[in-house]
Amino acid sequence: MPDTxxxxxxxLAIDGPSGSGKGTISRRVASHLGWHYLDSGALYRxxxxxxxxxxxxxxDAGALVRCxxxxxxxxxxxxxxxxxxxLNGHDATDELRTETAGAAASAIAAIPEVRAALRDRQRAFRQPPGLVADGRDMGTVIFPDARWKVFLTASAEERAERRYKQLKDKGVSVTLDGLLREILARDARDASRPVAPLRPAEDAVRIDTTGMPIDAVVARVLELTSQ
Incomplete structure (x- = not known):
């Protein structure tokens, strides 16, 4: 289908690996700007x-495309x-946050036909007055003409720690070592897939959020959008 x-x-495209803080940062920036927000990862999940x-x-790629x-x-x-x-009229928010959903999302995101099926859904979020889109290929594939592109990252250890605290707060039983292994494995899958691999756009501003307070990252991103 053509891009309409x-x-x-x-x-504003904000990309980065799992646990880099892109979801939290993107929502806050979108709220500050009064723009729409796209959580592309939620679509795959x-x-x-x-x-x-x-x-x-x-x-089964065919069945997943139909899905x-x-x-x-x-x-x-x-x-x-x-x-x-x-999801089909049912609130699936909690299920989408599980590590099982994350692993499934990473697996199906590597299927070109599934990515094509979701491409136009993502682009449809581009509505006035503006859009903050977070994901892994927002600035490289979905919105290559984005006015601003940011690539967030952080050490694998810090990303695992963030996820651990997040899940523990929700009462989910997880181990830090297990989460670190999953994050490293997902990083490898996302970076090596043949279609839309995880990588910063050539014109993206890279921000390492390791040790940075959320407010400081938000302020840095907002500073970029004012330029």
Whole structure:
């Protein structure tokens, strides 16, 4: 399908590996600017969860493509400001946050046909007055003409620690060593996949968030958008 999004609408693309803080940073920046927000990873996680519900084989590309096209995915902001994800009418937000959903998302994201099926869904978020899009290929594939591109990173150890605290706060039983192994494995998968590998766009501003307070990262990104 052709790209029918409005290219006059400004886009801030924020990419980076798992645990780099791109979700938190992107939501805060979007809120500050009053722009729309796209969590592209949630789309892949949603397809992964839907595939699990349908007991699909993650190696069956055809079935996953059909799942990507047929699954209704909607975002809704809750009263507390939290972004909720509705999957075929059911609130699947908590399931999308599990490590199982993350692993499934990483696996299906390597399938070119699935990426193509979700490409136009992502571009449809480009609406006035602007869009902050976070993911792994926002600045390289989905919005290569984005006005601003940021690539966030952090040490694998810090990213695992962040994820560990996040999951423990939600009552999920995990180990730090296990999370570190999963993050390293996912980094390797995402960076080596043949289609849209995880890498910064050539014109992206790289920000290492290791040891940086969230407010400082948000301020740095907002500074870029003012230029």
């Amino acid at each position: 999004s409005d290219h006059t609408v400004p886009v 949603a397809v992964g969860v839907a595939a699990g519900w349908a007991d699909l084989d993650l190696d 990507a096209f047929d699954t209704e995915i909607r975002f809704r902001e809750a009263a507390d400001g939290e972004l909720r994800v509705l």
